[in-house]
Amino acid sequence: YIIEGHVPASDINELLKANPKEVKVLSAPGMPAGSPGMEMGKRFDPYPTVTYNTNKEFTLFNYHSE
Secondary structure, eight states: OOEEEEEOOOHHHHHHHHOOEEEEEEEOSSOOTSSSTTTTTBOOOOOEEEEEETTOOOOEEEEEEE
């Protein structure tokens, strides 16, 4: 798998456990405040993590709201 961006370790672990053959990329688009490596005190911007698959489709993987 390709992991791109500030993806939480919990999402990576979930992807590895599920081991979907059609998924190629797990991404956290942008640089949302509060994501891993982007901690800014108490600020937290909700953000999605998405997958990109062999059919060239993006799918919501998880949504982080806190």
